[in-house]
Amino acid sequence: MTGIDITGQRFGRLVAVELIPKEERTWSNKERAWRCKCDCGNEVIVRQRSLRGARMTQSCGCVRKMEAFLATNGVKGLDREYLEGFDDFNKFLFLHKAIRATIGIELMSLEEYKDYISYFYNDFQFNAVYNFWKKQERTNTFYDWAKPSLDHIIPWSRGGKHNKENLHFLTVFENLAKRDMTMEEWTEFKRTTTTMSDYFIEQIMEVM
Numbered sequence: 112m113t114g115i116d117i118t119g120q121r122f123g124r125l126v127a128v129e130l131i132p133k134e135e136r137t138w139s140n141k142e143r144a145w146r147c148k149c150d151c152g153n154e155v156i157v158r159q160r161s162l163r164g165a166r167m168t169q170s171c172g173c174v175r176k177m178e179a180f181l182a183t184n185g186v187k188g189l190d191r192e193y194l195e196g197f198d199d200f201n202k203f204l205f206l207h208k209a210i211r212a213t214i215g216i217e218l219m220s221l222e223e224y225k226d227y228i229s230y231f232y233n234d235f236q237f238n239a240v241y242n243f244w245k246k247q248e249r250t251n252t253f254y255d256w257a258k259p260s261l262d263h264i265i266p267w268s269r270g271g272k273h274n275k276e277n278l279h280f281l282t283v284f285e286n287l288a289k290r291d292m293t294m295e296e297w298t299e300f301k302r303t304t305t306t307m308s309d310y311f312i313e314q315i316m317e318v319m
């Protein structure tokens with residue numbers, strides 16, 4: 112039983128990817144454990160007996176996180192099934208917070224809410240900035256300047272609306288620098304002053 116290979120087997124939302132080699136087992140009794148990929152996108156190391164025992168581990172912890180989210184998120188009618196549909200739950204959570212902070216979700220219908228989420232979840236520019244930020248997070252002390260920030264293409268203060276076509280993600284750094292310029296004015300400003308930064312969107316897109 113202990114020597115079995117469970118590679119590829121599913122345990123709830125977890126799929127066993129590989130056995131942790133003996134020399135990498137840092138826990139005291141060196142018992143067998145598996146690197147598992149969770150449906151939410153996380154990777155976790157789980158002891159073999161926790162996967163196969165009576166009180167089985169069924170997720171990386173995201174199920175509990177989802178239940179907490181459902182109890183407190185303020186969007187009426189969201190269910191577990193919807194949340195389980197995301198291949199990266201943390202990315203979903205990030206978008207939820209950004210939309211709540213910039214647009215507000217209290218007056219939104221469920222359809223409208225889901226429309227915003229799926230639009231940005233699959234948006235090329237959002238994913239470029241998000242991945243840039245995640246990479247910076249691992250290597251750079253100032254990574255928070257790279258955090259994706261929802262920007263109005265035509266600024267709110269100048270009549271721009273919350274419709275998704277008027278919204279896109281820039282880094283916090285670029286969004287602060289742009290202030291209340293339109294995207295056109297900002298692009299022109301960058302060109303005429305030859306202002307450049309790794310945190311500006313054209314740089315991020317180019318590196319991709």
Ligand SMILES: [Zn+2]
Pocket residue numbers: 124149150151152153170171172173174
């Ligand atoms: Zn998970």
